[in-house]
Amino acid sequence: MKTELKEVSPTRKQIDIEIEADAVRKVYDRVSDQYAKAANVPGFRPGHAPRGVVRTRFKDQIRTEVLRELLPDAVQKALADHNVQALGEPELNIQNNEGLEQLGQKPITFNVNVDVLPEIKLGEYKGLEATRRTRPVKDEDVDRVVEQLRENSASLEPVEDRGAQVDDTVTANFHGTFVNEPEAEPINVQDVDVVLGGPGIVQAITDNLTGTRADDEKTFSIEYPEDFEAKGLAGKTIEYQVKVSAVRVKELPKLDDEWAQSLGGEGEEIESLDQLRGKIRADVEAQAKNEAEGSVRTQLLRKLVEGHEFELPERLVEHQTEHRFESIVRDMIGQGIDPRNPQLDWEKARESVKEQARYELRSSLLLEQIADEEKIDVSDQEIEDEIQVIADASRQTPEQVRAVLTKQGGERSIAGRLRNRKALDFVVANAKVTDEAWKEEQQETEVSSQNSE
Numbered sequence: 001m002k003t004e005l006k007e008v009s010p011t012r013k014q015i016d017i018e019i020e021a022d023a024v025r026k027v028y029d030r031v032s033d034q035y036a037k038a039a040n041v042p043g044f045r046p047g048h049a050p051r052g053v054v055r056t057r058f059k060d061q062i063r064t065e066v067l068r069e070l071l072p073d074a075v076q077k078a079l080a081d082h083n084v085q086a087l088g089e090p091e092l093n094i095q096n097n098e099g100l101e102q103l104g105q106k107p108i109t110f111n112v113n114v115d116v117l118p119e120i121k122l123g124e125y126k127g128l129e130a131t132r133r134t135r136p137v138k139d140e141d142v143d144r145v146v147e148q149l150r151e152n153s154a155s156l157e158p159v160e161d162r163g164a165q166v167d168d169t170v171t172a173n174f175h176g177t178f179v180n181e182p183e184a185e186p187i188n189v190q191d192v193d194v195v196l197g198g199p200g201i202v203q204a205i206t207d208n209l210t211g212t213r214a215d216d217e218k219t220f221s222i223e224y225p226e227d228f229e230a231k232g233l234a235g236k237t238i239e240y241q242v243k244v245s246a247v248r249v250k251e252l253p254k255l256d257d258e259w260a261q262s263l264g265g266e267g268e269e270i271e272s273l274d275q276l277r278g279k280i281r282a283d284v285e286a287q288a289k290n291e292a293e294g295s296v297r298t299q300l301l302r303k304l305v306e307g308h309e310f311e312l313p314e315r316l317v318e319h320q321t322e323h324r325f326e327s328i329v330r331d332m333i334g335q336g337i338d339p340r341n342p343q344l345d346w347e348k349a350r351e352s353v354k355e356q357a358r359y360e361l362r363s364s365l366l367l368e369q370i371a372d373e374e375k376i377d378v379s380d381q382e383i384e385d386e387i388q389v390i391a392d393a394s395r396q397t398p399e400q401v402r403a404v405l406t407k408q409g410g411e412r413s414i415a416g417r418l419r420n421r422k423a424l425d426f427v428v429a430n431a432k433v434t435d436e437a438w439k440e441e442q443q444e445t446e447v448s449s450q451n452s453e
Contacts, residue, residue: 025104086114163211
């Protein structure tokens with residue numbers, strides 16, 4: 001077998017392959033004899049038809065079988081001989097029809113085109129510069145968390161001495177009919193909690209339920225605008241019959257030691273409000289430090305990518321783009337957003353996602369190259385530790401995590417991520433990081449960018 005490697009581009013190779021006539025003839029004769037033994041040809045006893053007759057009668061089937069046997073092995077051998085690591089399935093193109101029409105008399109020549117990873121020449125990755133700005137923690141930051149905890153600890157208490165007002169929670173049964181579409185299926189929802197004036201609550205509902213008490217009944221109509229978020233209601237007029245079953249007001253717990261103590265968990269006792277505030281401050285400071293370190297890693301990774309230009313296989317880019325799109329759609333569905341909404345500009349979104357996919361691939365390939373250069377490895381224990389971290393974060397057992405990983409590339413996928421993470425750790429450890437004062441507007445933009453990555 002003769003082969004010749006050609007470089008179409010940095011990410012695409014072509015191998016010209018020629019299988020000699022003698023090699024073709026051996027397979028052609030063997031396949032022909034197999035057909036002759038099994039064939040029923042009129043005028044001949046079963047299995048005794050001459051080879052020439054069988055070849056004529058079963059020409060296409062025999063040729064297909066010969067090619068099926070010869071070509072895959074030839075392609076794999078050619079790839080191995082030239083040390084080509086193909087991405088995806090090779091594209092095959094047979095060049096000489098004579099070799100197909102005269103099997104065993106002429107060589108078969110064809111070529112295969114394959115996508116490959118580019119050869120990356122590492123430039124500067126040590127001594128990269130970055131700026132670390134750590135957000136200072138203020139008293140109001142602690143106060144904000146305390147108020148969030150109070151909101152989470154709030155209770156809903158029945159209101160009996162007045163009618164419902166803004167911020168109260170009204171529990172009611174709704175029966176709605178489409179005024180201009182009497183044949184449409186009516187709306188029936190039971191025991192709905194409506195926070196008057198709350199986010200997402202139509203103002204007309206707040207206006208009509210203000211002042212109501214338990215057991216009150218009200219009838220009112222709402223004309224929904226054409227651009228209303230719920231498409232089933234957009235542009236429609238609905239007449240509602242509402243029966244109120246309860247009116248409750250949110251009551252926040254007193255800001256005292258007793259409430260602080262109630263927040264203590266197993267192995268974490270809190271004895272006073274001051275101690276709670278101290279713990280919150282420490283947690284917020286740790287978060288600010290993590291954000292600052294994350295920003296440094298983002299800066300360095302961007303500089304690493306910007307400092308290395310190389311072509312990417314388009315097939316790999318498309319695969320990564322589709323993977324990100326699937327993740328985005330799953331997140332949308334999880335948040336109750338219909339990805340089929342015609343108002344969503346998927347073409348514009350695709351370009352953005354594709355650009356991000358390119359960045360991820362470049363950064364990943366560069367980190368793999370650095371890991372190779374610096375001989376960075378991942379131990380079995382590190383993989384086990386990472387599986388345990390994933391299990392703890394997702395409230396699963398390590399066995400459940402492994403079951404999911406099996407469908408996603410197994411523990412090798414974790415090993416790859418860990419190795420890249422350690423490579424980035426190496427870049428950070430060898431970087432020139434300067435501490436500077438926090439800049440509110442600029443730094444918040446950087447943190448937002450970091451979170452999106």
